[in-house]
Amino acid sequence: MAGTTAKHQSSSTDDQELLDSRGGEPGWIHTDPWRVLRIQSEFVNGFGALADLGPAISVFGSARTSSDDPFFKLGEEVAAKLVNAGFAVITGGGPGIMEAANKGAYEAGGRSVGLDVELPYESGLNDFVNLGISFRYFFVRKTMFVKYSQGFIVLPGGYGTLDEVFEALTLAQTGKVTAFPVVLIGVDYWAGLIDWLRARVVKHGNIAVEDLDLIASTDDIDLAVKIMSDAQPGCAS
Template structure:
């Protein structure tokens, strides 16, 4: 709604409210929101503007929360999409998914190939709930065949929220930049107490030990983190141990 309001020296200016937004003078649009909505002859570039993106982002959060709210205890499993089925870590991820499902956990992955597919496969074949949170990427399309509950996201930050919000722990197998991003996101949230502390297990000591040593010998030594921060990760090569750590966090004595 627009109205004229008086200003000094007898001049008048136009003030227009668009929802919570105030516009005056040359910022007042020549048409109303309803008019632009109902005008089928108008331009279509509005579907690509930032305010419309906010609605898409909101939709992703609502869809994610609504779909995952009743998962129950869940573990997020991360690792490379490039891992071949004949690699040792693929077999380990299958067994990990199977044991997690048999322990009553939902298994959450990024829904793609490689390690993600393997963990979903183990969970699905054990009769468990196998969740895939996919992401729109130019080189990765669709969810793997072992996902029995899946959501595809446009935005990484919406997807990452779901990984953390609905998981009680993370198991991280060998992976690349995306895996590192998810790992350090989780560690940061635990360190800063933005989330309730939960276990982070690095699976594959010969892959992760160099990173763990660097964190202790350089990052901790420089004073960039504290001693408790350096202990937020646990390293193992044993699927049984990884699952036991997750069960202990769910069922503390």
């Protein structure tokens, strides 16, 4: 399988070195500007690798989900159905739900994309990625998810998953991206979050009630795929 599969063993990351201003190296004022060139190269490499990808959907979820978890199977199934609907599947390239989605896409004969990021406690891309890119910087990787995806399907996950969800919602709410559906799979899992948004965030006027329409929640993976397809330009439905 094609792709970068470098293992990350460092206890610190380039993100940490860039963002940590607490007593960093004395020469930071000279080294930080040069990091711009490394950041630029990551954008160039990502744009070049994904330019011809075609329509794609990102699938997110916990790296901690085991292969015997029902949501792992759902991740495989939704990815296979996305491929059958004409989409490539993009994940973070790691274990858990990411591996499930890559596996489903790969076994369905589709493009199975993994966007790996340097972390001190995770290592490389899973075995079902056939187009893989490794990034040092989270913000470069996150740009690739949004630029090359036509929507997000989100299975249960933690902080990283929530980060991707709310970044997508913020971009859609502010008009930075258009026709960008976000579907949460697992009604029971996500119910508390949606109830909290309605009962607290809307109630306090921090979002409009219409902003909740940016989120769909379902247990029906066929519906999730249909929402993605219906949002595509030129779709008649």
